[in-house]
Structure formats: structure tokens, C-alpha cells
Amino acid sequence: MPKIIRDVKKDIFLSAMQLFCEFGYDGVDMKMIAEKCNIAVGTLYNYYPNKNELFLNILKVSWEDTFLKLNKINMLNMPSKQKMRKFIEVIYNTIEKRRGIGWEVKKTKRCTHPKKDNNIGQFMQVLFTDMSTLISSMEKKDKYQHDPSIDIKLSEILLVSTVIMVDAHPQEKQKNIDYLCDLINTFIL
Amino acid sequence: MPKIIRDVKKDIFLSAMQLFCEFGYDGVDMKMIAEKCNIAVGTLYNYYPNKNELFLNILKVSWEDTFLKLNKINMLNMPSKQKMRKFIEVIYNTIEKRRGIGWEVKKTKRCTHPKKDNNIGQFMQVLFTDMSTLISSMEKKDKYQHDPSIDIKLSEILLVSTVIMVDAHPQEKQKNIDYLCDLINTFIL
């Protein structure tokens, strides 16, 4: 019978995630997180070296899970368009769950805070790249077939468009997904 | 022979714009702006009442000009797709000039600081709405014709997609525009 030991690190992770989702990076301070976990501020720093890393970690883990699912879909044997729809559904769900954090997708290299070296933008780059690798396995229409940048661009467009749909029209999930499919399928065979 | 008088207000405007573009709203402080203009911090406040207004002003002016152009295009007598291309070119140019500021798009609904409510998000709402009004005059494909939300969604998707293209692939302007046209034309007749 396993002893119920509170997994503080997880606790922090989840609480911070909720807060970041609701208020965004700058809208959350370490005290809020600590309070939500019922621990002291100092304790946070026993598990995560700083606010930035904590945020980054949340971002990474959130998407790791998503990528697992995307990979599975990718291995299925089905037409690209069908795959793409499944793709989009998974991405939509992820962003829907993460709300606020989703927005940080739009912080790329340029918008990094100059003083604090937050490498969030860097993470986004990785996210886009990973996503594009998956997309690269889908067949494109002739016109785009030989364009080396099509995959990364599709992944970028898909992600930011999903984010804004989730944010601006949260009630219309199904329709949003349909739009997004139509949108991306423009390029898919 | 034009008098060479330094137009401080313009100076501030431009310097601030560059900085906001590069570092985002939160990444810029009034001292940075003042230093970039070689003026004292206090001087900034002779021209703009506060940081938020300065930013908002940059945003507004940037887009005012753009809307003038978009309106002109809208009145032209030509097929929707042609119009749309011209549209996208204008928008692309605007965002290209303003770069990073585009990212503040994220300040829409959810992610506004609970405490310091700068009304940037409010501005973005207006921007999206105005844009969608213009788009509403273009004929959509049958499938989308009776969807009341299509215009606003197209404007949202167009804007965020343009922002990310400009940001991530600044060297491929022509190709980006082509993609964006293909993307949006998916919905246009």
C-alpha cells in the first residue's frame, strides 16, 4: 500500500500551469503559485531554479504529451487529410486545455525580454520544428510539393490560428476545427 | 529648404516603435525609450501621457494608415480574390514595418493582466472587427456563405498568420504572401 506522499514538484507544476493558463506569464507571480500549493515561496526554488524554467518546463511537458499523440496518428495508415483532421483535433484540445499558455506560442525569438534571458521563444522554435517534421510526412499538393519551407510554415500557421480560434471563439469548437481543417487542407493532397 | 527641426514627438514615436517591435510592451521601459531619443524620461511625458497611451498611439497610427489603404482597395471593381491579394499585401507590409508589435495581438481577451488593464486587447478587438467588416464585402464560397462568424475568423486568422510569417520568414516575403493568399482564398469565391 503506497504511502500518500504529496509530490510537491507535481503540485507546483499543476498549480503553476493553471495560473499561467489563466493569467499569462507576467500575470502570475511566484507568491501566487506558492499560495496555490500551500507551500512557501522559497520551496518553489527547491524544485525549479526560477520562474522562467518553471514556465518552460510546463510548456515542454504539455507539448510532450501532445507530441506522443501526434506521433501515433502519424503512424496510422490513412489519407493525409484524415490524418490532418486528427492532428488538428489533438492540437486544438491541447491548446484549449492550456488556454493562456497557448498564447505564449506567439512569443518567438523577437519578443524575448532583453534583460532576463527567457528562452521561451527558443522553445517555440523547437515546437514549430517538431510539428513540421510531423507535417512533412503528409503529402502536399503538387504546387507546394517542392517547397522546403512548406512544413514549417504550415505548422506555424496551424498553431497560431488554432490559438486565436480557441481564444476568440471558445464556444464554437467544432466549427473552428472544421475551419482549421479547410485552411490547412488547402495545402494537403 | 525644409527646416531641420527635430520633431521630438515623431522621434519618440519611432524610437518607441522600434523598441516595442524588438522587445514587446513589457520588454521596454520608458528609460530605454528616452535613451534611444537622447532625451530625459520626463520629456516623454510632455508628448504622451503614459506608456500605455504611447503604445496604443503607435498601434493606432500604424493601422489607421493601413485601413485607409484597405478601404480604397475595397472600393475597386475587381474579383474578390484579386482584391484579397491586394489586401494581404497591404497588411503584410504594415506588419512587416511594425514587426514585433504584431505579437501584442495576444493581448486579446484572456491574457490581460488582471491588475494593470492596459486596453491593448480592446484595441485588437476593434482591429479584428474593422478588418472583418472589410472582408465581409467579399464573396465567400457557398459553403461558408451563411456563416455569420466567417468574416471575423478570417480576419483573425489572416492577421495572426501574417504576423508569424513576417516574424519567422522575413526573407521570403513574396512566398509568404502567396501562401497567405492561398490560405484565405480557401474561403473566398
Added chain:
Amino acid sequence: MPKIIRDVKKDIFLSAMQLFCEFGYDGVDMKMIAEKCNIAVGTLYNYYPNKNELFLNILKVSWEDTFLKLNKINMLNMPSKQKMRKFIEVIYNTIEKRRGIGWEVKKTKRCTHPKKDNNIGQFMQVLFTDMSTLISSMEKKDKYQHDPSIDIKLSEILLVSTVIMVDAHPQEKQKNIDYLCDLINTFIL
């Protein structure tokens, strides 16, 4: 054997009080208070949410204690004039201890900054009112007996007169009190 733990909150309270007494509200800044306590500015804000609250707190606590004493006196069974002397002694002592803070009396109605509305004036109103309630239980001379404003006016006059006596003639406590008694007893039976 009492533990010698520095009570920071008390420390701040006392230091701030001394400074406010000496220099008035506007003459004191948070840095001065912090320096007097040998703490960082930020620490102040761990104990009091802002300068105004800190000041108000000092004001309130100072007078809370005083009102307890005044109430006790009020319940005694003795001629009004005797009561009044006891009253005045207590008030004099309070003001003597708090000195300069008394001057903030001026923050009543009119002279409040239009912009930064600290509610010191509001507090003074309450103070005057409470005081007048106590005074109302004392018998007035016939001439003033039916005047509804006599109590509040007496409390106002008593307080400001005490403040100025304490301030201008700190060495003559006994004589000051005698004057004040004569002054107020003009109206008391």
C-alpha cells in the same frame, strides 16, 4: 525571560510614527522609514500595504487606545467639569505622544488633494464624531443646551487647540491643560 525577537511590524510602526510626527505625511517617504528601521523598502510592504494605510494605522491605533480611556471616564459618576478635565488630560497625553501627526487634522474636507485621495480626512471626521458623542453626554450651559452642533464644535475646537498647545508650548503641559479646561468649560455646566 522574554525572547528578544525584533518585532519588525512594531518597529516600522514606531519609526514611521516618529517620522510622521516630525515631518508630516508628505514630508516622509518610504525610504526614510525603511532606513530608520534598517530594513529594505520592500520589507515595509510585507507589513503594510502602502504608505497611506501605514499612516492610517498609526492614526487609528493611537486613538483607539485613547477612546477606551475616554469611554471609561465617561462612565464615571462625577460632575461634567471634572469629567472634562480628565478628558482633556487624556487627549493631551495622546497628542503629546503623537505630536506632529495631530497636524494632519487639516486633511478634513477641503484641502484634500483632488488627485491622490488618501482617506485621512475621512478618519478625522470619524474622530471628531466619536469625540462629540462622548461630549454629548456632558451637560451644557443653558445657552448652548439646545444647539445641535455644540458637541461636534466643542470636539473640533478642543482637538485643534490641544494640538497647537502641545506643538507650540510643549514645556507648559500643566498650564496648557488648565487653559484648555477653562476654554471648554465655558460651555459646560
Added chain:
Amino acid sequence: MPKIIRDVKKDIFLSAMQLFCEFGYDGVDMKMIAEKCNIAVGTLYNYYPNKNELFLNILKVSWEDTFLKLNKINMLNMPSKQKMRKFIEVIYNTIEKRRGIGWEVKKTKRCTHPKKDNNIGQFMQVLFTDMSTLISSMEKKDKYQHDPSIDIKLSEILLVSTVIMVDAHPQEKQKNIDYLCDLINTFIL
């Protein structure tokens, strides 16, 4: 026919007085004064070396006039109590007209801002002294006759009490004056 030349110095004086009356010393800034006079801020400094001197000047001139009147009354041949009533009426009127400035009466030596050497408190000392000289010529009741500090104390009490009456009960002028007479006459023969 005298040319109508705007007396700028007088203009500044009057505008500043009105503003100081309404908003108090700290509630008025040089720009407000300049705007009220329709002159540039810099121009103010051609007439008054700084804000403090301007304020002081207003204070002095305001009271100079009052002292002229008080002196006249003092020379009249009438019972002390009658004189005193006339006295109080003049003082009441002065303070009533000056409202906000009246309050600065209560800034005595202690409450001077430490950094800026404002000698307002100093002025108040002079005011009290002058006033007490006038009062000294009135006959006191036996009990107080040989008290060297009675005159200054009476002047202090009279002034601050008048200020608070004017401020707190502006509608009851006549009654206020009656109270003040009763109050001070306690000491006058």
C-alpha cells in the same frame, strides 16, 4: 487715460491664491498657476523666485491687510470684549476668504518639510506673534493677567479654532463667530 497694462505679477498672485485656497500647497503645481494666468511656466519665475516664495508672499499679503484692520480696531476706544468681537469678525472673514490657505496655518515649525526649506512654519510663528501683540493690549481676567504666555496662546487658539469652524461649518458663520467670542472671552475681562 491710463493704458490697460496687464499687471502680470498681480495676476499671478491672484490666480495662485485662488488655487492654493482651493487645493492647498501640495495640490497646486506651477503649471496650473501658469495656465490660470495664461502665461508660460517660465514667466512665473520672472516674478517669484520659486513656488515657496510665491506661496509665502500670498500668505503675507493676505494677512498684512488683515493686520491693518486689526490695528484700527485696536485703537478704538471700547470695552475689550467688544473689541474682541470685532477682532474675531475680521479674522473670520479673512480665513473664510482664504479657505485652503487657512489650513496652512497649522503647519508650524514641526511640520516643515525637511528637504525643501519652506519657511511657512516660520511665517506662522510671526503671524501668531503679531496677533498676540494685538491681544496683549486687551485686559484679561485677573486669573490670567500675569501670565506672560496668555496672549500668544489666545492668538493660537483663536486662529486654529476659527480655521476649523470655517472649514467644518461654513454655513453657520454667525453662530461660529458667537462661539469663538464666547471661547476667547473666557479669558478677557
Added chain:
DNA sequence: TATGAATGAGCCTTCATTCAT
């Protein structure tokens, strides 16, 4: 490990005063 008070650099904004024109 946990605590949470302490830190202090940093931010936005104000305003009396100066000075080139």
C-alpha cells in the same frame, strides 16, 4: 527540505526649476 521575511533593483510617473530661443 521547508520556511517566508528580507532584499533591492527596477518600473512608471510627477513636478519644480532651468535655459535656449
Added chain:
DNA sequence: AATGAATGAAGGCTCATTCAT
């Protein structure tokens, strides 16, 4: 004398991070 833009020191407050217990 008049102008009013420019100055920059201050002031109130925040918050990521540290550290003694």
C-alpha cells in the same frame, strides 16, 4: 520679458530571488 520644452531627482510600489533558521 516671455516662452514652454527639457530636465532628472524623487517617490510609491512590485516581485524574482536569497538565506538564516
